[in-house]
Amino acid sequence: MNNNAFTNHQLNDTEAGELFSNKLLSEIRERFYYIDNDPHGGERLFFDNAGGSFRLKKALEEFARLDAIPDCPERPHNKALYLQKKQENGINDVKTIFNAKGGSVVTSLTASQAMFDMVRAISENIPGTNMVTTILEHPSAYDPMVYYSEKLNKELRVAASNPVTGGVDVDEVVKLIDKDTCLLSIMYASNITGAIIDVGNVIKKAREIKPDLYIVIDAVQHVPHDVIDLQKTPVDGINFAPYKFFGCRGSGIAYLSDRAARLPHHKLIAKEPYVWQLGSPAPAQYAVVSEIVNYVCWIGGKFKKSDDRRELFECGMKKIHLQERALMSRMLDGTDEISGLRKLDGVNVLLDYEDLTKRDFIISIGFNNIGYTQAMKEYEKRGVIVFVRLLSNPYSKRILESCNLNGAIRVSPLHCNSIEEIDRFLEITNEISQLSPS
Numbered sequence: 001m002n003n004n005a006f007t008n009h010q011l012n013d014t015e016a017g018e019l020f021s022n023k024l025l026s027e028i029r030e031r032f033y034y035i036d037n038d039p040h041g042g043e044r045l046f047f048d049n050a051g052g053s054f055r056l057k058k059a060l061e062e063f064a065r066l067d068a069i070p071d072c073p074e075r076p077h078n079k080a081l082y083l084q085k086k087q088e089n090g091i092n093d094v095k096t097i098f099n100a101k102g103g104s105v106v107t108s109l110t111a112s113q114a115m116f117d118m119v120r121a122i123s124e125n126i127p128g129t130n131m132v133t134t135i136l137e138h139p140s141a142y143d144p145m146v147y148y149s150e151k152l153n154k155e156l157r158v159a160a161s162n163p164v165t166g167g168v169d170v171d172e173v174v175k176l177i178d179k180d181t182c183l184l185s186i187m188y189a190s191n192i193t194g195a196i197i198d199v200g201n202v203i204k205k206a207r208e209i210k211p212d213l214y215i216v217i218d219a220v221q222h223v224p225h226d227v228i229d230l231q232k233t234p235v236d237g238i239n240f241a242p243y244k245f246f247g248c249r250g251s252g253i254a255y256l257s258d259r260a261a262r263l264p265h266h267k268l269i270a271k272e273p274y275v276w277q278l279g280s281p282a283p284a285q286y287a288v289v290s291e292i293v294n295y296v297c298w299i300g301g302k303f304k305k306s307d308d309r310r311e312l313f314e315c316g317m318k319k320i321h322l323q324e325r326a327l328m329s330r331m332l333d334g335t336d337e338i339s340g341l342r343k344l345d346g347v348n349v350l351l352d353y354e355d356l357t358k359r360d361f362i363i364s365i366g367f368n369n370i371g372y373t374q375a376m377k378e379y380e381k382r383g384v385i386v387f388v389r390l391l392s393n394p395y396s397k398r399i400l401e402s403c404n405l406n407g408a409i410r411v412s413p414l415h416c417n418s419i420e421e422i423d424r425f426l427e428i429t430n431e432i433s434q435l436s437p438s
Contacts, residue, residue: 017325090286111252112140128182166193166351194362
């Protein structure tokens with residue numbers, strides 16, 4: 001049993017979240033592919049959304065429809081203008097997601113490529129002797145900081161994690177920043193621990209030390225789960241991956257501030273200095289972003305009347321976050337009828353933290369009786385897809401060691417999951433906890 005379980009803590013309404021009505025949840029689930037079944041047949045609980053996400057039917061349908069159109073969007077005829085409009089709408093919707101004004105939007109094949117490009121442009125062109133990041137960063141954000149700090153002979157300063165919260169404390173980051181820091185790169189939330197970083201306070205305190213400090217954020221994990229508002233947390237670069245936000249694979253998207261967009265970068269000579277897009281655009285990928293925003297606004301419209309797209313999007317994301325928190329609370333604490341993870345004998349909730357308002361819906365667990373890899377296989381035998389993080393995995397080693405862990409089974413449901421699915425997972429987990437090691 002987890003010795004850090006908070007059995008005496010009573011969650012208030014905000015901390016415990018708020019479930020969607022059965023009617024709304026049913027409508028939501030109809031909008032996704034394979035919500036409760038395997039693509040090749042049979043029932044399935046897909047709880048590995050931190051590695052991808054359920055796909056919106058409308059997003060994939062719109063992608064296929066537009067991608068089938070042969071016309072080049074960089075032409076003056078009507079169908080080309082139609083495709084240009086789809087691209088324009090998608091660019092505007094990237095800004096809707098972040099509540100961004102001005103600046104520039106760039107697409108790459110992956111969010112990792114976009115991050116490498118942003119780090120390169122800033123580190124190569126902004127004076128300073130050091131760069132700052134955190135030990136919890138995903139390799140797609142950590143590795144470019146290592147690469148360019150070494151290439152440019154700049155000191156790389158790395159903030160330590162907090163092994164209690166699974167996050168990084170504000171002061172641990174800020175104490176590394178000085179007048180000679182050229183770039184701060186920090187994630188919004190960890191895709192292993194689920195901890196949400198207080199980037200608002202990091203940004204505020206960092207710029208008290210250096211007002212013109214360049215800051216980039218890896219938002220790939222956090223953006224599908226909560227509101228991001230660049231009017232409150234202004235940064236110079238931020239990225240996300242549509243395939244982790246109910247969309248499809250094949251693109252990574254970043255937003256750059258006006259000043260960052262105008263830094264020297266790879267560009268076509270004929271393009272304006274703030275343009276980062278190379279080559280012909282892919283309107284279908286932009287249309288996927290619009291369908292993601294349409295979906296979230298549709299949820300927001302169930303709770304709020306507004307003609308403002310950002311207002312509806314913000315409302316929808318807040319409701320998504322509350323739904324996920326309610327599901328997370330149930331998974332951790334259970335009910336009178338079923339024990340939650342915190343109360344299951346032989347199950348350890350790793351990096352368990354009392355305040356659920358500081359967590360995305362990612363839970364890491366381990367078993368007393370069997371190892372992480374065997375446990376993952378036992379889940380799959382029972383129709384549950386989770387993921388295992390091990391020290392032997394180069395994507396996980398640095399982060400696990402910083403939190404004093406030798407491994408973790410990562411469980412990452414989504415807002416479209418139901419309480420019945422959470423309870424089924426708990427039943428299966430209890431069953432696995434009683435197995436003999438192989």
